[in-house]
Amino acid sequence: MPELPEVETTRRGIVDHLCGAEIADLVVRVPKLRWPISPALPYELRGEVIRTVERRGKYLLLRCVRGTLLYHLGMSGSLQLVPPGRRAGPHDHVDLVTGAGPVLRLTDPRKFGAVLWVEGDPLKHPLLRDQGPEPLTADFDGAYLLARSRGRSRSVKAFIMDSKVVPGVGNIYANEALFQAGIRPSTPAGWLGAERCDRLAASIKEVLIRAIAAGGTSLRDFVGGDGRPGYFSQQLQVYGRGGEPCNRCRTRLVETRQEQRSTVFCRHCQR
């Protein structure tokens, strides 16, 4: 569920409430997420004041005075502001409590998500340090993709889903961006020329921007920080549409498997 647009939608839904808030408690019901949450963490956090809520790739950064609380939503995670005292369901693993207002609740059935406390510069943390440029900044463009893809034999789809190349692009938006750019997902990344790299970078930006504007893609029960679902699923051109006609040429879309991820493309529009 959570690729960059969903994480950004979540960030926008929680930022106003959290900025300036003092952390009163971290209630950990299930500490065994991607990495175990230390029993000492709630004591370390008490009294910390959240200064900003930022996003890097698919990570959310709650920057406090002495450190940064990092959240990752994994495959099935979501964050919501809920009224204090609301009963916790079986997958409501962690609550961040700030004073009297709503509580930031992490819900994650598959437990691939993460909550980490990082002291010092969070961008130097091993999880963030090797990530490529943010896709929605000027640092990310066709020239960058061209330079990074020289000599690479892996498929362009796996290439753009690699956070070391560019963070935030997951399976949904990789499929969508490649359709928009007219590039077949299995093409070796190193075969792309300057023109196709330009189109690909532009398509990634456009797809992500449109998805953010729609509030993300709600599959299953994803909702943003304000509890509202996203509507980008109505604009999906290929993801989840295997066997259906291409919206551009009406050819039946092909669904295959690449690196164990479902891949959908139009064999007429994408070369």
Place this chain on the structure above:
DNA sequence: CCCAAGACCTGGCGGC
């Protein structure tokens, strides 16, 4: 270094 597969988890769905 590069690449693909494996691993981590739970729930929902289609098929029998």
Place this chain on the structure above:
DNA sequence: TGCCGCCAGGTCTTGG
């Protein structure tokens, strides 16, 4: 209805 296998938005880790 019940069970089984397969699939799902991610990404770190492992092994070749």
